[in-house]
Amino acid sequence: MLSRLPAVVFAFAAASASLAYGQSALTSGDPLIEARETRAWLTRIQDAANKRNFAGTVVVSAGGTVASTRIAHYCEGRDQFERIDSLDGQVRNVFRHNDVVHTVWPQRRVAVVEQRDQMSSFPGLLQAGSDRVQEFYDLKPVAVERVAGHEANVLVLRPRDKFRFGYRLWAEKATGLLLRAEVLGERGEVLESSAFSEVSIGIRSQLDSVLLPVKRLDGFRVLKPVLVPTRMEAEGWALKASVPGFQQVSCVKRPFDGAVRVVVASGAAEQALQTVYSDGLTYVSIFIEPYNAERHSRPMYTAIGATQTLMRREGDWWITVMGDVPAATLRQFANGIERKH
Amino acid sequence: MSQWSESKLPPMESLSSLVDGELEASAVARACGQWRDDHETRAQWHAYHLIGDVLRSDDLATDGEHDAGFLAAFRQRLANEPVVLAPSAPSVRQAPIPVRRRSWATPMAVAAGFVAVAGVLVVTQMSGGLSLRGGQSQADLARASNVLGGTVVVAAGPASGAVASDPPVVVLNGQLIRDVRLDEYLAAHKKFGGSSAPGGPSGFLRNAAADGSAR
Numbered sequence: 001m002l003s004r005l006p007a008v009v010f011a012f013a014a015a016s017a018s019l020a021y022g023q024s025a026l027t028s029g030d031p032l033i034e035a036r037e038t039r040a041w042l043t044r045i046q047d048a049a050n051k052r053n054f055a056g057t058v059v060v061s062a063g064g065t066v067a068s069t070r071i072a073h074y075c076e077g078r079d080q081f082e083r084i085d086s087l088d089g090q091v092r093n094v095f096r097h098n099d100v101v102h103t104v105w106p107q108r109r110v111a112v113v114e115q116r117d118q119m120s121s122f123p124g125l126l127q128a129g130s131d132r133v134q135e136f137y138d139l140k141p142v143a144v145e146r147v148a149g150h151e152a153n154v155l156v157l158r159p160r161d162k163f164r165f166g167y168r169l170w171a172e173k174a175t176g177l178l179l180r181a182e183v184l185g186e187r188g189e190v191l192e193s194s195a196f197s198e199v200s201i202g203i204r205s206q207l208d209s210v211l212l213p214v215k216r217l218d219g220f221r222v223l224k225p226v227l228v229p230t231r232m233e234a235e236g237w238a239l240k241a242s243v244p245g246f247q248q249v250s251c252v253k254r255p256f257d258g259a260v261r262v263v264v265a266s267g268a269a270e271q272a273l274q275t276v277y278s279d280g281l282t283y284v285s286i287f288i289e290p291y292n293a294e295r296h297s298r299p300m301y302t303a304i305g306a307t308q309t310l311m312r313r314e315g316d317w318w319i320t321v322m323g324d325v326p327a328a329t330l331r332q333f334a335n336g337i338e339r340k341h
Numbered sequence: 342m343s344q345w346s347e348s349k350l351p352p353m354e355s356l357s358s359l360v361d362g363e364l365e366a367s368a369v370a371r372a373c374g375q376w377r378d379d380h381e382t383r384a385q386w387h388a389y390h391l392i393g394d395v396l397r398s399d400d401l402a403t404d405g406e407h408d409a410g411f412l413a414a415f416r417q418r419l420a421n422e423p424v425v426l427a428p429s430a431p432s433v434r435q436a437p438i439p440v441r442r443r444s445w446a447t448p449m450a451v452a453a454g455f456v457a458v459a460g461v462l463v464v465t466q467m468s469g470g471l472s473l474r475g476g477q478s479q480a481d482l483a484r485a486s487n488v489l490g491g492t493v494v495v496a497a498g499p500a501s502g503a504v505a506s507d508p509p510v511v512v513l514n515g516q517l518i519r520d521v522r523l524d525e526y527l528a529a530h531k532k533f534g535g536s537s538a539p540g541g542p543s544g545f546l547r548n549a550a551a552d553g554s555a556r
Contacts, residue, residue, distance in 0.1 A: 254529060285529065285530040320526050322526055322527070
């Protein structure tokens with residue numbers, strides 16, 4: 001009896017601890033409760049990323065390459081500030097104040113300014129898809145592990161069909177901040193992994209580090225690509241067969257003039273129609289543009305880490321489908337595209 | 342004095358040239374012999390070096406006893422070192438082996454060099470071909486996969502449920518194939534996710550570095 005006591009106490013403590021965070025173990029078997037808890041976990045992760053102050057180094061390993069990035073995020077009232085500095089390869093800084101994103105390449109003296117709300121209805125993505133997440137993924141908290149010096153809940157998201165990848169997530173216990181994430185292939189192999197190697201949570205805001213650099217762009221070539229919201233149908237396209245779980249969340253015409261390239265091709269910018277579909281967790285972009293023999297040399301299918309790309313010619317058009325989903329999903333998207341007129 | 346008179350150059354001049362490393366080979370041998378036999382030449386030799394040292398740095402202008410002490414200790418330790426027994430020269434029976442090894446090694450080295458060159462050529466062709474040229478055959482891709490030993494994997498079609506009309510599968514590991522267009526699509530695609538938006542569950546984590554690593 002005595003020997004069993006600690007185990008019972010431990011189990012009770014563990015249960016109350018997880019309840020304290022608003023997520024009990026997902027063992028009820030009731031789909032409604034499971035859906036609610038899945039959403040609770042994901043909302044918690046999203047909220048932490050948006051509302052917490054944190055700074056750290058993220059290491060992403062995909063397809064045999066490793067890249068590290070310094071990231072700092074501050075939230076002051078309703079304002080969000082973010083600074084992202086690439087630590088490998090060419091120097092690149094991203095400064096974000098709410099929806100305005102400056103991407104700066106100091107060595108090339110080029111800056112790109114973008115309005116994120118032109119792209120999509122973020123942060124509506126999770127809300128739009130959250131109830132469907134449970135329909136297409138099975139979320140289970142499986143363990144508590146230590147990542148980058150913090151205790152974290154380990155969550156496994158298993159896809160319920162073959163149209164998407166699985167995920168293993170490490171969410172910090174106290175805040176829900178995502179500390180580590182892995183994208184899992186069909187056989188459970190890790191396709192891509194990203195993790196904080198160190199992170200400080202709940203730090204003091206240093207807004208100057210985000211706001212000041214974008215005011216010092218004298219002598220920079222500042223590019224402001226304009227994204228025009230549109231609809232596929234208005235552009236003469238339709239997706240006759242979608243992929244289960246994926247809903248359209250954005251459709252824009254974007255210039256593809258190589259904003260990040262130093263040499264801009266002469267004359268008019270190339271336009272591409274970008275339509276984004278999401279299943280609430282991951283998303284797929286479809287780019288449609290006029291076929292150009294010089295640029296579009298050959299159809300191909302590539303995989304870089306978890307990101308798959310399918311490119312092919314459809315008559316007078318060049319179709320590129322891209323996303324962190326299995327090849328079959330991209331093929332289904334590509335096959336479903338139809339020219340209306 | 343008589344021994345100096347044998348040399349063509351005045352002795353001090355040849356010594357000076359030796360310090361500067363400007364003496365011809367035959368003269369070097371003569372000057373060294375002189376250094377060995379004549380105490381004054383050795384003293385002069387040391388003086389030249391001391392002058393050079395002082396010109397370079399005051400720290401080097403130390404009293405010569407320190408050097409002498411070091412040298413004495415060094416000689417002592419060298420004398421105490423065990424003698425390393427060198428292996429004997431190869432016997433007649435062993436002689437053919439190195440010859441055979443050499444005849445085998447040379448073609449291999451050549452082959453390795455060829456493979457390296459071929460690999461570079463193919464990669465260059467591919468990166469050029471992807472963005473500039475049309476109609477490069479799949480055989481090129483296949484050859485690349487062979488040469489690069491699996492770094493670029495090319496298959497006739499996707500592994501499962503392949504459709505005959507599907508393009509070849511090119512699995513990119515790392516940045517071997519650089520295609521500016523692909524980079525642009527990637528940047529546009531990843532941008533949608535934003536950096537802290539839940540575009541993926543790993544949203545801000547992956548997107549933070551994803552387009553950074555792409556260039």
